[in-house]
Amino acid sequence: xxxxxxxxxxxxxxxxxxxxxxxxxxxxxxxxxxxxxxxxxxxxxxxxxxxxxxxxxxxxxxxxxxxxxxxxxxxxxxxxxxxxxxxxxxxxxxxxxxxxxxxxxxxxxxxxxxxxxxxxxxxxxxxxxxxxxxxxxxxxxxxxxxxxxxxxxxxxxxxxxxxxxxxxxxxxxxxxxxxxxxxxxxxxxxxxxxxxxxxxxxxxxxxxxxxxxxxxxxxxxxxxxxxxxxxxxxxxxxxxxxxxxxxxxxxxxxxxxxxxxxxxxxxxxxxxxxxxxxxxxxxxxxx
Ligand SMILES: [Zn+2]
Numbered sequence: 001x002x003x004x005x006x007x008x009x010x011x012x013x014x015x016x017x018x019x020x021x022x023x024x025x026x027x028x029x030x031x032x033x034x035x036x037x038x039x040x041x042x043x044x045x046x047x048x049x050x051x052x053x054x055x056x057x058x059x060x061x062x063x064x065x066x067x068x069x070x071x072x073x074x075x076x077x078x079x080x081x082x083x084x085x086x087x088x089x090x091x092x093x094x095x096x097x098x099x100x101x102x103x104x105x106x107x108x109x110x111x112x113x114x115x116x117x118x119x120x121x122x123x124x125x126x127x128x129x130x131x132x133x134x135x136x137x138x139x140x141x142x143x144x145x146x147x148x149x150x151x152x153x154x155x156x157x158x159x160x161x162x163x164x165x166x167x168x169x170x171x172x173x174x175x176x177x178x179x180x181x182x183x184x185x186x187x188x189x190x191x192x193x194x195x196x197x198x199x200x201x202x203x204x205x206x207x208x209x210x211x212x213x214x215x216x217x218x219x220x221x222x223x224x225x226x227x228x229x230x231x232x233x234x235x236x237x238x239x240x241x242x243x244x245x246x247x248x249x250x251x252x253x254x255x256x257x258x259x260x261x262x263x264x265x266x267x268x269x270x271x272x273x274x275x276x277x278x279x280x281x282x283x284x285x286x287x
Contacts, residue, residue: 052257069183079251081253082227083255088229089117107194111135111138111156131166133157170191194224197223199226224255
């Protein structure tokens with residue numbers, strides 16, 4: 001959750017001139033996924049090797065076409081997906097260093113208006129795993145008019161494709177605030193709507209010990225873990241979480257890799273959180 005206080009701090013950073021290039025023209029709302037793809041092609045020459053393979057992207061797109069929210073993967077393997085919402089921000093580089101140290105991959109759901117806050121962050125996050133769309137201003141989408149909600153989503157998808165140099169096929173609604181209409185917006189724009197299996201509760205005020213406890217209790221193959229990258233307590237909790245993942249011989253992978261290697265069944269997707277077993281956290285409040 002991005003609080004008003006955090007937004008105020010971020011606004012000060014921007015107004016202070018720190019790092020915001022301003023060079024990226026803002027795409028018009030209503031642009032299509034097709035333009036995102038062509039943007040990726042144009043920028044592909046200066047991006048590093050895509051961390052998500054074509055087969056992984058295709059696996060995500062196959063699931064996205066179903067138009068259903070995802071709460072977990074197949075839960076048959078030894079892979080988990082760590083996800084970090086609301087960035088980029090002041091802790092982005094620290095989070096990346098900690099993840100790299102443990103050879104852990106992750107997925108970052110980014111807020112469109114934050115994209116320019118930390119120079120190079122989007123490409124580094126993509127190189128570490130994958131990036132996804134978390135709307136432009138982090139509203140509760142279900143309270144917006146349909147056209148406004150779609151604009152929040154698509155504007156971010158287009159900008160993120162431009163900044164990351166790759167098509168954007170993952171989307172997470174702020175606060176987990178979804179509806180059938182929101183599900184369909186994601187589907188129409190070729191994105192899989194990703195919720196989570198386990199809420200670390202970092203956005204609900206948990207301290208590092210509580211965050212680590214919540215995450216570790218939900219570390220099972222196929223789990224999708226919700227965390228936030230703009231929180232010092234979360235970054236500190238990684239000091240416990242990452243070694244524990246290693247100790248249990250699990251692997252932290254990107255969502256595209258998880259979904260390509262351990263996809264959920266269609267029946268599981270239709271079942272929603274119930275398709276993920278008993279350990280699914282409440283889906284409202286986080287995100
Ligand atoms: Zn969020």
